Amino acid sequence: MMKYVLKRIGMLVVTMLLVSFLTFLAFELISGDPARSMLGTNAPSYQVDALRHELGLDQPFFLRYFKWLTGFFSGDLGISYSYRQPVWDLIGSKLMITILLSLISFALIVIISIPMGIFSYQWGGGPFEWIRTSFNQLCMAIPPFFTGILLSYVFGILFRVFSPGDFPDLYEEPGAAFLHLFFGAICLSIPRIAMTTRMMRSTIVSEMNKAYVRTAISRGNDRRSVLVTHVLKNSLTSVVSFLGQTMAEILAATIVVEQVLGIPGLGRFLVLSIAQRDYPVVQAIVVILAFWVVLAGTLADLINQSIDPRLRLGGDLA
Amino acid sequence: MKKKMNRYLVVGLIITGIILAITLIGVFWTPYSPTAMKYGRFQPPSPSHIFGTDNFGRDIFSRVLKGTGTTLSIALATVAIGAVAGTTIGAVTGYFGGVIDELLMRLNDVLTAFPSILLALLIISLVGPGKKYNVVLALGLIFIPSFARVTRTAFASLRDMNYITSARLMGAGSGRILFVHMLPNVLRILLPAITIGFNNAVLAEASMSFLGIGVTPPDASLGYMLSEAQGMLKAGPWYAIFTGLSIILLVFGVGLIGEGLQAENREVV
Amino acid sequence: MLVIKDLHVKFDNRDREAVAGVSLTIEDGEILGLVGESGSGKSVTAMSIAGLLPRKQCTYSGDILLDGQDLLHAKRSDLRKIHGTKIGVVFQEPMSSMDPLMKVGEQVGEALRIHTKLDRQARKDKVIKAMESVELRDPEAVYDKYPHELSGGMQQRAMIAAAIITEPSLLLLDEPTTALDVTIQAQILELLKKLNAERKMSMLFISHNLNVVRKLCRKVAVMQKGCLVEEGLTDEIFLNPQHPYTKRLIDAIPTRIRKEGS
Numbered sequence: 001m002m003k004y005v006l007k008r009i010g011m012l013v014v015t016m017l018l019v020s021f022l023t024f025l026a027f028e029l030i031s032g033d034p035a036r037s038m039l040g041t042n043a044p045s046y047q048v049d050a051l052r053h054e055l056g057l058d059q060p061f062f063l064r065y066f067k068w069l070t071g072f073f074s075g076d077l078g079i080s081y082s083y084r085q086p087v088w089d090l091i092g093s094k095l096m097i098t099i100l101l102s103l104i105s106f107a108l109i110v111i112i113s114i115p116m117g118i119f120s121y122q123w124g125g126g127p128f129e130w131i132r133t134s135f136n137q138l139c140m141a142i143p144p145f146f147t148g149i150l151l152s153y154v155f156g157i158l159f160r161v162f163s164p165g166d167f168p169d170l171y172e173e174p175g176a177a178f179l180h181l182f183f184g185a186i187c188l189s190i191p192r193i194a195m196t197t198r199m200m201r202s203t204i205v206s207e208m209n210k211a212y213v214r215t216a217i218s219r220g221n222d223r224r225s226v227l228v229t230h231v232l233k234n235s236l237t238s239v240v241s242f243l244g245q246t247m248a249e250i251l252a253a254t255i256v257v258e259q260v261l262g263i264p265g266l267g268r269f270l271v272l273s274i275a276q277r278d279y280p281v282v283q284a285i286v287v288i289l290a291f292w293v294v295l296a297g298t299l300a301d302l303i304n305q306s307i308d309p310r311l312r313l314g315g316d317l318a
Numbered sequence: 319m320k321k322k323m324n325r326y327l328v329v330g331l332i333i334t335g336i337i338l339a340i341t342l343i344g345v346f347w348t349p350y351s352p353t354a355m356k357y358g359r360f361q362p363p364s365p366s367h368i369f370g371t372d373n374f375g376r377d378i379f380s381r382v383l384k385g386t387g388t389t390l391s392i393a394l395a396t397v398a399i400g401a402v403a404g405t406t407i408g409a410v411t412g413y414f415g416g417v418i419d420e421l422l423m424r425l426n427d428v429l430t431a432f433p434s435i436l437l438a439l440l441i442i443s444l445v446g447p448g449k450k451y452n453v454v455l456a457l458g459l460i461f462i463p464s465f466a467r468v469t470r471t472a473f474a475s476l477r478d479m480n481y482i483t484s485a486r487l488m489g490a491g492s493g494r495i496l497f498v499h500m501l502p503n504v505l506r507i508l509l510p511a512i513t514i515g516f517n518n519a520v521l522a523e524a525s526m527s528f529l530g531i532g533v534t535p536p537d538a539s540l541g542y543m544l545s546e547a548q549g550m551l552k553a554g555p556w557y558a559i560f561t562g563l564s565i566i567l568l569v570f571g572v573g574l575i576g577e578g579l580q581a582e583n584r585e586v587v
Numbered sequence: 588m589l590v591i592k593d594l595h596v597k598f599d600n601r602d603r604e605a606v607a608g609v610s611l612t613i614e615d616g617e618i619l620g621l622v623g624e625s626g627s628g629k630s631v632t633a634m635s636i637a638g639l640l641p642r643k644q645c646t647y648s649g650d651i652l653l654d655g656q657d658l659l660h661a662k663r664s665d666l667r668k669i670h671g672t673k674i675g676v677v678f679q680e681p682m683s684s685m686d687p688l689m690k691v692g693e694q695v696g697e698a699l700r701i702h703t704k705l706d707r708q709a710r711k712d713k714v715i716k717a718m719e720s721v722e723l724r725d726p727e728a729v730y731d732k733y734p735h736e737l738s739g740g741m742q743q744r745a746m747i748a749a750a751i752i753t754e755p756s757l758l759l760l761d762e763p764t765t766a767l768d769v770t771i772q773a774q775i776l777e778l779l780k781k782l783n784a785e786r787k788m789s790m791l792f793i794s795h796n797l798n799v800v801r802k803l804c805r806k807v808a809v810m811q812k813g814c815l816v817e818e819g820l821t822d823e824i825f826l827n828p829q830h831p832y833t834k835r836l837i838d839a840i841p842t843r844i845r846k847e848g849s
Contacts, residue, residue, distance in 0.1 A: 019431050030444045130325050137326075137577055141569035143521050145528050145544060146562035153551050153558070211683040218637055219749070220671035220701040222663070230686045245430075252433030256525045260548065270436075271529050274443045286440065290431040297431075308688060309733045 004305055004312050012298045019290045020072070024065050027283045033057075038081050055079065072287070078280035082273070087284045091266060095288065097170065097181070098265035101258070102250045102292075104185040105192070109246065113193045114239070117200025118232070121208075124201070139194035144253045147187035148260030155183065165262030184257045192246055199242050203235040210234075237304045237311075244300025248293040327578025333571030341390055344383030352380040353536070360554045369560040373550050378557050381543060382564050388539040389568070392454055393519040399458030400519075401512055404465020405504070409496050411466070412473030419470075426463050434460050434518075435525055442531050453532045457522055461515055468511045472504045506583055513576030517569045524565055540565050589613040589636065589757055589789060594649035594659070596631050596640065605631040605645075607813035613757070616787040618779075620804030620821065622797050622836065628813040629793050633761050635659060636791065637676050638666040653757060671698030675750030679762040681742035685734040692718075692730030695749040702753060717748040720785075721778060740771035744778070751782065758782075758790045764799060776803050798840045801825060809833050 035052040036043070052058050056067070071077065077087035120132060152164035162183060168176040207213070208231055216226045255267030262268075266285050273281040305311045350357060350367075353376065361371040369378035411419040429437070441456035473496075476482055485499050524541030526532030533539040538546075540561055547558035589612065596606040606628040613619045623629045634640050636651055638658055651659040653673060661669070675698075678684040685694055696714040699705055705713070711730065718726035721744040734742055743763060750758055760779070764772040780803060783790060794800050800807050801821050809817040809824070809832065816830045828834045 015428065015431065018428050022428060026440065026444075133326065133577060134329075134574065137573040138566070138570050141517070141566045141573055143524055143562070143565055143569075145525065145541075146558075146565065149544065149548050149551065149558045149562065152548075153555050157552055211678065211680060212686045214639060215676070215678060215684045215746075216686065216697070218639060218670055218674075218676040219698045220667050220669075221697075222667055225701075230689065233688050234686070248430070248433045252435040255433075255435060255439075256528060259529055270439070271531070274439055274531065277443070282440075282443070286432070286436060289433060289436060293433065294431045310687060310735050 005302060008298055008301055008305075012294060015294050016291055017069075019294065020069060020287050021065065023283055023287050023290070024068060027279050028061060030279075072284075077284040080273075080278055080281050082276045082278040082281075087280050090281065091269060091285060091288075093170070094264055094266045094269050097167075097263060098251075098254055098258070098267060099292075100170075101181050101184050101188075101254055101263060101265060102247070104181055105188040105250050105254075106243075106247065108185050108189040109192050109196055109250075110243065112189075113196035114200060116193070116197040117204065117239075118227075120197055120201045121204040121227075124205070136194045136198055140191045140198075142190050144187040144191070145256045145260045147190055148184070148257055151183050151187065152261060164260070167262055167264050180261065180263065184254075184261050184263055187257050187260070188250055188253045192249065196239070196242065196246065200235065200239055203238045204231060207231045207234050233307065237308050240300050240303050240307070244297045247296035251289050251292060324578060324581070326574045326581060330571050330574030330576075330578055333567065334575060337386065337568055337571060338390075341383065341386045344380075344387055348377075348380035348383050350377035350380045352376065352384045352538070360550075362554075363556055363560075370554060370556040372546070372554055372557050378560060381538060382540070382561055385538050385540045385543050385561065386564055386568065388450070388533060388537055389520060389523060389541070389565070392450065392457070392523045392533070392539065393516055395454045396457040396461060396519040396523070397512055397515045399454070400461025400465050400515055401508065403458075404462045404467075405469045405501075405508065407462065407466040408469025408471075409473050409500070409504075412470035413477055413492070413496055413500070415474070422466070423470075426467060429463050435522060438522060438526060439529075439531060442526070450533055450537055453523060453526060457519055457526075460522075461519065465508075465511060465515065468507060469504055472507045473500060476500050476503055510576045510579045510583070513572050513579065516572050517576075520565065520569055520572075588615055588654060589791070590650070590652045591632070591636070592650040592652075594632065594635060594647070594651065596628075596635055596645055596647045598645045600644070604813050606635065608649075609810070609813075609815050611808060611815070611818075613789050613791060615756070615789055616783070617806065618783055618790040618792055618804045620800030620807040621791060621793045621810060622795065622800050622807060623810035624795055624836075626812075627810040629795075629810050630761055632810070633676075633759050633791060633793050636757075637674055637759050638670065639676075668702075671755075672702050672753050673755050674757050674759060675753070675755040676759045677743070677746050677750050677761065677763045680766050681739060681746050682734060682766075684746060685742060687734055689733075690730065691732050691734060691737065691745050694734075695730075695745055695752060697749065698753045713752060714748070717752040718745070720751075720782070721745070721748040723748065739767050740774065743767060743771075743775055747775075747778065747782075751786070751788065754786065754788075756789060758788050760790060760792045762794055763792075765794065765796070772799065773802075779803060796840075797825075797836045809836065 033048075033052075035048045035055060035057060039048055039051060049058075056064060059067075068078065075088050077091070079085065080087050080090055083090060123132070155161040156164040162176065162180050167180055170177045204227070208226075212230060213226055216230050221229065254265060255270060257263070258265040258268040259271060266289065270282060270285045273285070355374040355376055357367060357371045357375045357377050359371065359373050359375045361367050363370040367377050367379065369382060371377055372381075407422065411422050437460045438456045441459060442452060445452045445455060482495060482499055485495055490499070523532055523539060524544065527534075527539045527541030528545045530545060533542050535542075543561045544558060544565075547554075547561055550557055591609060591611040594606050594609045595604055597604045609628070609632055611619065611621075611632075621629045621632065631640075635647065636653075636658060638661065640647065647659060649659060650657060653669070656669070658666070658669065685691070692711065692714050693700075695717060696710045699710045699713060703710075714730060715726045718729060723729050723741060723744050729737065729741070729745070734745075737745065747763070764775050767775065776799065779790065779792070782788060792800060792804055797807075804821055806819065807821045807824055808815055809830065811832045817824060817828065817833045824833060825837065828837055
C-alpha cells in the first residue's frame with residue numbers, strides 16, 4: 001500500500017513538472033518580447049535591453065525555466081508586468097478565495113448528489129421516470145453564469161441579502177463573505193449535481209446487473225441489503241474518479257462565476273490579466289489551477305486504492 | 319418499453335427543431351432590426367415586443383434570434399472541428415496503436431490537467447480575442463482530445479472483432495476497414511458524444527463571450543448578450559431572463575436527444 | 588425432497604417458453620444431473636428452484652416444492668428466509684460471482700450473518716470449518732484475502748463453502764466446473780461427491796457436459812428446448828440412449844474419454 005502511495009505521488013510530481021514545463025514553453029512562445037511591450041514601441045533599445053536584463057529575459061530558456069520552477073516552490077512567482085509587484089503578493093489572497101469557493105461547491109455536490117443518486121435508483125422506473133430524467137437534463141442545461149445573474153437579481157437587487165460585485169472582506173466579515181461564496185457555489189453546483197446524480201445512478205444500475213448481486217440474493221439478501229452491503233461500495237470507485245474530474249470543471253466554472261458575482265478570486269484576476277497580457281500572472285495562475293486539478297485526480301486515485309484492493313496491484317481496473 | 323425510451327428523442331428533436339426553424343427564419347427576417355435603437359428604452363414584454371426592449375431601445379426578441387444564430391453556428395463549427403479531427407485521431411491511434419497512441423495518450427493526460435475553458439482562454443489570448451473565427455478555432459481545438467478519447471476506445475475494441483479480422487483477411491485496406499466497417503459502429507458512441515460536445519460548446523462559447531473574450535460587437539451571441547443584460551438587471555431583468563432561457567432551452571433540447579440516443583444504445587445492447 | 592410439477596416459464600421478450608412443462612423429483616441425499624445445451628432451459632429451471640427468476644419479466648406456472656414448501660409462488664420475504672438456509676447455490680463463474688471488494692471469509696459467512704445471530708468470532712469459526720471441509724488450504728489466510736487473490740479452483744471451493752455453511756437441504760450447482768480447467772474440475776467433482784456422502788445433501792448438478800455428469804450423478808435428466816426428453820439412471824442412459832438428442836450428446840464426447848469412463 002505504502003509503495004503504491006509513493007508511486008502515485010511520484011507520478012503526480014512528473015505530471016506537475018510536465019504541466020509546468022508545457023505552460024512555461026507556451027508562454028515563451030506567445031509572449032513575444034515583454035520588455036518591448038511594457039515600454040512601448042518608441043522606447044530606445046538600451047532601455048529595453050536594461051529592462052530585459054532586469055527581468056532576467058536575457059538568460060537561456062532552460063535556465064529561466066529552472067529558476068522559475070524553483071522560484072515557484074519557494075513562493076516567488078515572478079514580477080507582474082502590469083503592477084510591477086511580486087505575483088504572489090497579488091494572487092495570494094485571491095487563491096484563498098477560489099479554493100474556498102471550489103471546496104464549498106465540491107461539498108455541495110458530494111453531499112447532495114450521492115444520496116440523490118441512491119434515491120433516484122431506489123425510485124427508478126415507474127411512470128414518472130421520464131419526468132425525473134428530463135428534470136435532470138434541464139438542470140444540466142443551466143449555465144452557472146445565468147444562475148448567478150438570477151441570484152444577484154433576486155437576492156441582490158430584490159431582497160438585498162448580499163451585494164453582488166461588492167465582496168466583503170474574508171477576515172473582517174467572514175459570515176457575509178461565506179454567504180457570498182455560498183451563492184457562487186450554488187451557481188456552480190446545480191449542473192454538476194445533476195451530472196453526478198445521473199452518473200451515480202447509472203453506476204448502481206450497472207453494478208446491480210453483475211453476477212455477484214445474484215450470489216448475494218441467493219444467500220438471503222434483499223434488494224436493499226444488497227445495495228448497502230455490496231453494490232454501494234462497488235459503485236464508489238467510479239463515483240470517486242468522476243468527482244476527481246469534476247474538480248477540473250468546478251475550477252473552470254469558478255472563472256465565470258467569480259466574474260458574475262464579483263468574487264475577487266483567481267479566475268476573475270486571470271481574465272483581467274489575459275486582457276492586459278500580464279503573462280507572469282497568467283502563467284502562475286494557470287499552473288496553480290492545473291496543479292490543483294492534478295492533485296484532485298491523485299487524491300481520487302489514492303482513495304480508490306483504499307477502497308478497491310485490485311487497484312493496489314498497480315494495474316488499471318479491467 | 320421501446321416507446322418510452324424514445325420519448326426523449328422525440329421531445330428533444332421537437333424542441334431542437336423548433337429552435338432551429340425559428341433561428342433559420344431569424345437569419346433572413348426578424349420582427350425588428352436587432353441593432354436599431356428606436357423602440358423605446360426598457361419596454362417590458364408586450365404584444366409588440368414579446369421579450370421587451372433593452373436600455374438602447376433595441377427589440378430583445380430580434381436580438382435573441384440573431385444571438386441564437388451566432389451561438390448555434392459557433393457551436394456547430396466547434397463540434398465539427400472537434401468531432402472530425404478527434405475521430406480521425408481516435409481511429410488512427412485506436413486502430414494502429416503503438417508509439418503514436420502511447421504519446422498522444424500521455425499528451426491527453428497532461429491536457430486534462432487544464433480546465434477546458436482555461437485552455438480556450440489561453441488559445442484566445444494567443445490568437446487574439448474578439449473574433450468569431452478565433453473563438454471557433456480555440457473551442458474546436460480544446461474539444462479534439464475528448465472526441466479522440468471516446469472514439470479511440472471504440473476503435474480499439476472493434477479492432478479485434480471477428481468481422482474486422484475477416485475483412486482484413488479478405489484484403490480490405492486500412493482505410494476501407496476504418497471507414498466502411500468500423501465507423502458505422504463507432505457512430506453509436508459518437509452520436510451521443512456529439513450531442514454532449516455540442517452542449518459543452520454552447521456553454522463554453524457563452525461563458526467566453528460572457529467574459530468578454532469571445533464574440534464581441536457587432537456580432538452578438540447569447541453569452542455576450544447575457545453579459546450586456548447583467549448591467550441592465552435592475553431596470554430590465556427580462557433581457558437576462560429571456561436570453562438565459564434561450565440558452566437553457568437550446569441545451570436542454572439537445573441534451574434530451576443525447577439521452578434518447580443513449581437509451582437506444584442500451585436497447586441494442 | 589424436491590418435487591417439480593409441470594413447470595412452465597416464459598420470458599416476456601421471447602416467443603418460445605424457456606421451460607415447457609418440466610416435472611422432476613430429487614430424493615433426499617440424491618444427486619441429479621440436469622443436462623442440455625445452452626438455451627435448453629436447464630439454467631432457467633435451476634433459477635426457478637432458487638427463486639432467482641426475474642418475476643416481473645416472465646410468466647410462470649406449476650409447482651416447485653422443497654420438503655412440501657412452495658418455492659415458485661412463495662412471497663419474496665419467505666424466499667429470503669429459504670435463500671441461504673434451505674437452498675445453497677453455486678454459480679458458473681466463481682470470479683464474477685464473488686463481490687470483488689469483500690473479503691472471502693466474510694462472503695463465505697454471509698448467509699450466517701443474515702440468518703443467524705452468531706457473533707463475529709463464532710461466525711469466523713464456522714467459516715474456517717466450512718473452508719476446511721471444502722479442502723481449502725490455509726483457511727485462516729484465505730479468510731482475509733480478496734477474491735482476485737485466489738485461483739479459480741480456490742474461488743469455487745470458497746463459493747461451495749459459502750453455499751453449504753448453513754447446511755442447506757438442497758445444493759444447486761449451475762455449471763460449477765465449466766469455467767475451470769480439467770484437473771481442477773476433477774478435484775471439485777471429488778469434493779462434491781465427498782460432501783454428498785458425508786452430509787446427505789441433495790444436489791442438482793447442471794451441466795452441458797454429459798461426461799462430467801456421469802462422474803458425479805447416479806441419475807440424470809436431459810433437456811432440450813425447454814422439455815425433458817429423457818430421464819433415468821446415468822449408466823443405463825449411457826449404454827442405451829432412447830432419444831436421438833441424448834445420442835447426439837453422447838456422441839459429442841470424444842471417443843477416448845468415453846471409453847475411459849466406462
